[in-house]
Amino acid sequence: NTPTVPTTVLEAAVESGLGTTGAITLDLAALTGTIQVTTLTGNPTYSTSNRAAGRKFEFVLNAGGAARTLAWPAGWKSFGAAMPTALASGATLRVAVECLGANNTDIHVTWVLAV
Numbered sequence: 001n002t003p004t005v006p007t008t009v010l011e012a013a014v015e016s017g018l019g020t021t022g023a024i025t026l027d028l029a030a031l032t033g034t035i036q037v038t039t040l041t042g043n044p045t046y047s048t049s050n051r052a053a054g055r056k057f058e059f060v061l062n063a064g065g066a067a068r069t070l071a072w073p074a075g076w077k078s079f080g081a082a083m084p085t086a087l088a089s090g091a092t093l094r095v096a097v098e099c100l101g102a103n104n105t106d107i108h109v110t111w112v113l114a115v
Contacts (some may be wrong), residue, residue: 003027009085010053012034012035012057012058013034013035014031014034014035014037015034015035015036015037016036016037016038017036018036018038018059019038020040020041020042020044020081021040021041021042021043021044022042022043022045023044023045023047023101024044024045024046024047025046025047025048025049026046026048026049026097027048027049027050028048028049028050028051028052028055028057028097028114029049029052029055030050030052030097031055031057031059032054032055032056032057033056033060034056034057035037035057035058035059035060036057036058036059036060037060037062038059038060038061038062039058039062039063040061040062040063040064040068041064041079042068042088043068043069043070043071044061044068044070044071045071045087046070046071046072046073046105047073048107050075051101051102051103051104051106051107052099052101052102053100053101053102055069055098055099056070056097056098056099056101057097058094058095058096058097059094059095059097060092060093060094061087061089061092061093061094061095062091062092062096063087063088063089063091063092063093064070064089064090065090066089067086067087067088067089068087069085069086069087070083070084070085070093071085072085073104073107074104074109075103075104075105075107076093076104076105076108076109077105077107077108077109078108078109078110078111079108080110082115083109083111084085084111084113087113088115090115091113091114092113093111093112093113093114094111094112094114095109095110095111096109096110096111097109
């Protein structure tokens with residue numbers, strides 16, 4: 001059997017609807033298929049809702065002109081290294097989030113930090 005190669009190109013909507021400071025709920029149902037771009041104005045504490053297998057999105061956090069402290073949901077699995085909890089002034093963090101089930105422990109993340 002010869003494998004079939006998909007020819008569909010997936011596109012993601014680029015949006016900017018996430019909060020910029022304080023408690024921020026990441027609604028995986030609403031965010032799936034998007035890239036969220038945000039310039040932080042304070043220190044965010046993230047939580048999640050509507051977790052289900054197959055939901056995924058990316059977000060880009062710009063620190064702006066000040067250093068930021070980041071708080072992530074307990075249980076997220078980060079590959080390579082732990083999620084950063086500090087973002088230097090002027091730095092940008094890109095995070096890919098993929099949910100494999102109904103719990104925070106089913107969320108896998110990969111990230112890249114540009115300083």
